Amino acid sequence: METRSRDSCGLDQQDASLTVPSRTPAFVPGFVALLFFATLLVSLVRAQDNYEIQVYSYETVEPRATMLEIHSNFTVEGSKTVQDGMLPTNHTEHETLEITQGINNWSEVGFYLFSSIQPDDGWQWVGDHIRPRCAFLLNGIGRWA
DSSP states (O other), X not given: OOOEEEOTTSOEEEOOXXXXXXXXXXXXXXXXXXXXXXXXXXXXXXXXXXXXXXXOOOOOOOTTOEEEEEEEEEOSSOOOSOBTTBOOOTTOEEEEEEEEEEEETTEEEEEEEEEEEETTTEEEEEEEXXXXXXXXXXXXXXXXX
């Protein structure tokens, strides 16, 4: 049995409960599952290249100027035996010396010298690398003179 009452304006009010269906957008469960598995995967991945250098975007070095940087990576927990010809990485310090010379307003050349300090074997040369770099004008961003 329904009951009716009047509100302050004198209008009939019906005593009935109103239910609003709650709906979750279809993509939410899939997104949550993807986020869960991505987080799980990231927590399992513990790899890093032995001589990884973080490179940030920046203007090229000014013409006739030289930039000197040193990049240091210390492996807290690594391999303890020779693997595929690579020396153990446990408690190893990797030092990379970077020397970059500005050529003109839109180019530079970088030289990298890679070295490794092994706990038992001392300081060793590992290799070197030359990196040319050019800046281009894209959508008004860049440097031209």
